[in-house]
Amino acid sequence: MSKDVLVFIECKEGTVRKASLELLSKGKEITEKFSSYLYAVVIGYQIKGIAEGLKSFSDKVIAVDNESLKDYRWDTYMTVLEQLIKKYTPGMVFGASTITGKDMFPRLAARLNGAIISDAVGIDLDGENVRIKKPLFGGKIISWVVCKPGSTSLISFRPNSFSIEKRSLNGELIEETVEAPRDSRLNILSIDKSGSKKVDIQEADFIICGGRGMKGPENFQILEEIADIMGGRVGASRAVVDSKWREYDDQVGKSGKTVSPKLYIGCGVSGALHHTMGMDTSKVIVAINKDPNAPIFQYADYGIVDDLFNILPFLKEELKRAKEEI
Amino acid sequence: MNIIVFIKQVADTEARILIKSDKKSLEIENKYNMNFFDEFAVEEAIRIKEKFKDSLITVCTYGTKKAIEALRTAIAMGVDRAFLLDNTNLDNDDPLIIAKILSSFAKKEGFDLILCGRQAIDDENANVGAMVAEFLNIPHISAILKLEVIDDKKVKAESELEGGREVIEAQLPALFTTQKGLNEPRVPLITGVMKAMKAVIPAIDPCSLGIVKEDIDTKASKITVLSYEPPQSRPPVKVIDGETPEEKVKSLVKALKEEAKAL
Ligand SMILES: Cc1cc2nc3c(=O)[nH]c(=O)nc-3n(C[C@H](O)[C@H](O)[C@H](O)COP(=O)(O)OP(=O)(O)OC[C@H]3O[C@@H](n4cnc5c(N)ncnc54)[C@H](O)[C@@H]3O)c2cc1C
Numbered sequence: 107m108s109k110d111v112l113v114f115i116e117c118k119e120g121t122v123r124k125a126s127l128e129l130l131s132k133g134k135e136i137t138e139k140f141s142s143y144l145y146a147v148v149i150g151y152q153i154k155g156i157a158e159g160l161k162s163f164s165d166k167v168i169a170v171d172n173e174s175l176k177d178y179r180w181d182t183y184m185t186v187l188e189q190l191i192k193k194y195t196p197g198m199v200f201g202a203s204t205i206t207g208k209d210m211f212p213r214l215a216a217r218l219n220g221a222i223i224s225d226a227v228g229i230d231l232d233g234e235n236v237r238i239k240k241p242l243f244g245g246k247i248i249s250w251v252v253c254k255p256g257s258t259s260l261i262s263f264r265p266n267s268f269s270i271e272k273r274s275l276n277g278e279l280i281e282e283t284v285e286a287p288r289d290s291r292l293n294i295l296s297i298d299k300s301g302s303k304k305v306d307i308q309e310a311d312f313i314i315c316g317g318r319g320m321k322g323p324e325n326f327q328i329l330e331e332i333a334d335i336m337g338g339r340v341g342a343s344r345a346v347v348d349s350k351w352r353e354y355d356d357q358v359g360k361s362g363k364t365v366s367p368k369l370y371i372g373c374g375v376s377g378a379l380h381h382t383m384g385m386d387t388s389k390v391i392v393a394i395n396k397d398p399n400a401p402i403f404q405y406a407d408y409g410i411v412d413d414l415f416n417i418l419p420f421l422k423e424e425l426k427r428a429k430e431e432i
Numbered sequence: 433m434n435i436i437v438f439i440k441q442v443a444d445t446e447a448r449i450l451i452k453s454d455k456k457s458l459e460i461e462n463k464y465n466m467n468f469f470d471e472f473a474v475e476e477a478i479r480i481k482e483k484f485k486d487s488l489i490t491v492c493t494y495g496t497k498k499a500i501e502a503l504r505t506a507i508a509m510g511v512d513r514a515f516l517l518d519n520t521n522l523d524n525d526d527p528l529i530i531a532k533i534l535s536s537f538a539k540k541e542g543f544d545l546i547l548c549g550r551q552a553i554d555d556e557n558a559n560v561g562a563m564v565a566e567f568l569n570i571p572h573i574s575a576i577l578k579l580e581v582i583d584d585k586k587v588k589a590e591s592e593l594e595g596g597r598e599v600i601e602a603q604l605p606a607l608f609t610t611q612k613g614l615n616e617p618r619v620p621l622i623t624g625v626m627k628a629m630k631a632v633i634p635a636i637d638p639c640s641l642g643i644v645k646e647d648i649d650t651k652a653s654k655i656t657v658l659s660y661e662p663p664q665s666r667p668p669v670k671v672i673d674g675e676t677p678e679e680k681v682k683s684l685v686k687a688l689k690e691e692a693k694a695l
């Protein structure tokens with residue numbers, strides 16, 4: 107099995123997702139060490155521009171451009187990837203552990219009879235070994251896992267696991283035409299992408315999360331404003347989602363989304379274990395809570411003990427100022 | 433309608449988990465539950481049966497004898513029958529192998545519809561559902577929020593997309609993974625609990641499903657855990673002082689900028 111790395115690129119609104127660039131950055135580090143190739147595979151419709159842009163990040167960009175691939179479906183995308191993997195025989199295939207990645211990678215692994223590691227957060231290169239870091243039990247345990255030598259390894263990584271390094275490679279662009287018939291047993295009746303303008307919560311660098319202490323749905327407006335200033339997203343605790351103040355898409359925690367932004371601010375969130383399991387890999391955690399004994403302070407880097415309604419208006423102003431200074 | 437629900441017994445989120453001194457195995461406190469997301473699958477199956485009365489719901493898990501407890505919970509909720517695929521001497525947590533075993537079971541039993549949880553909250557993989565579907569060569573739809581069974585040939589499902597939703601019509605047989613929001617799992621009634629206690633739950637040797645032992649034993653695993661370690665602990669919180677809310681916020685933003693470099 108080769109030491110080549112193939113990255114499945116995800117796009118959104120005509121641009122490459124940050125999570126995919128992270129994987130290319132890490133992939134390059136690996137292929138440099140093994141003197142092997144880094145492939146970026148981009149599948150879709152009218153993706154020429156995207157493919158061009160990927161040349162600086164990879165040795166070879168493989169573009170499969172076809173109208174029937176306009177929207178992601180596991181049946182078509184997986185068939186394309188399967189054929190590319192068989193043709194280019196990478197030892198490792200990376201993808202992001204997003205809704206798309208979680209839908210397609212396991213099925214592809216089964217089809218290729220390959221090794222699969224999902225929702226990983228790190229890689230360690232020691233000698234010939236590539237050790238994968240994967241949290242278990244909501245982050246209570248970290249495991250280090252390896253794939254059996256000789257098997258195609260499919261690994262999906264949580265967004266925000268690696269930093270993006272700008273490169274100035276000049277990869278070769280390869281356009282492939284691959285037959286990808288649709289599975290006739292599935293028929294998509296409608297697609298609603300109304301939320302796709304927003305940053306994906308798992309990819310966001312900044313999350314301000316409201317808990318029951320926010321008192322009601324109307325008070326989330328100021329969190330929205332702060333998130334907009336920071337180019338981030340509003341999150342919510344389960345208590346908030348269960349009260350129907352926010353959508354389930356916003357839920358952070360064990361039964362919601364696992365996030366690891368650069369900065370997480372919890373407002374009126376108590377920090378129950380089920381919640382912290384979904385956010386404790388955030389780089390910097392701030393908690394605003396009027397109860398000094400709230401468990402969230404055990405996870406936070408910085409804490410403000412006060413009524414959040416007094417704090418938030420100033421926080422909005424100060425963050426705005428800080429942003430304008432940059 | 434023939435429905436199979438695959439469930440997993442997992443450590444409770446509150447259970448204490450210790451890493452043994454060899455760093456290669458874990459000691460898990462004796463607190464286990466049915467996987468959180470699998471409860472939605474069991475509930476959905478029961479709701480389908482309420483509509484299509486002549487349905488048969490089968491739950492199945494691959495695990496230790498202890499996992500029979502989770503199967504009993506499903507019976508208490510209202511499923512018809514349960515099977516344990518006994519993993520004694522086959523200790524293996526490669527999702528590829530688990531999916532091979534589960535799909536062999538499904539092939540043997542026959543089915544119109546299969547339900548799995550979106551992901552297990554212990555390994556957090558979200559793998560097994562789609563892999564089972566691939567081995568059975570049937571379509572799958574992940575993380576559904578709505579399921580409408582039209583007849584025994586066709587269903588309509590709504591699932592989450594990046595930043596949105598999609599509605600898909602699927603021909604049966606098909607597999608669906610369930611997530612929170614699909615339904616509210618019922619709490620078993622006492623009569624259900626009594627029935628579950630008395631239920632006979634067969635333990636099946638996976639090798640009796642037409643699988644070769646060499647394909648599913650520990651050596652067949654394509655992934656190996658080298659070691660376990662505790663997560664990095666965080667330094668204690670710095671509580672921001674200040675006379676007024678405004679002062680506190682100013683100090684916080686300063687610290688985020690200069691010290692934490694988070695802005
Ligand atoms: C199986 C299972 C899965 C779960 N999954 C999740 C999950 O994915 N995500 C999740 O979040 N939870 C989850 N939970 C629920 C979790 O255990 C907690 O119940 C929930 O996180 C509590 O939400 P909260 O912090 O918003 O509310 P509370 O615990 O009620 O906390 C509110 C906090 O707000 C503070 N507060 C109140 N007023 C003010 C004010 N004016 N100013 C400042 N602070 C104020 C209070 O001091 C308190 O600390 C799960 C539970 C179970 C059993």
Ligand SMILES: Nc1ncnc2c1ncn2[C@@H]1O[C@H](COP(=O)(O)O)[C@@H](O)[C@H]1O
Pocket residue numbers: 438439440467469470492493494495527530534547548549550551552553555556557558559560561
């Ligand atoms: N050992 C198992 N036995 C039965 N079902 C399982 C098993 N492992 C996983 N599943 C099913 O597959 C889903 C996803 O699991 P996982 O891929 O481990 O996250 C679970 O919610 C279960 O429905």
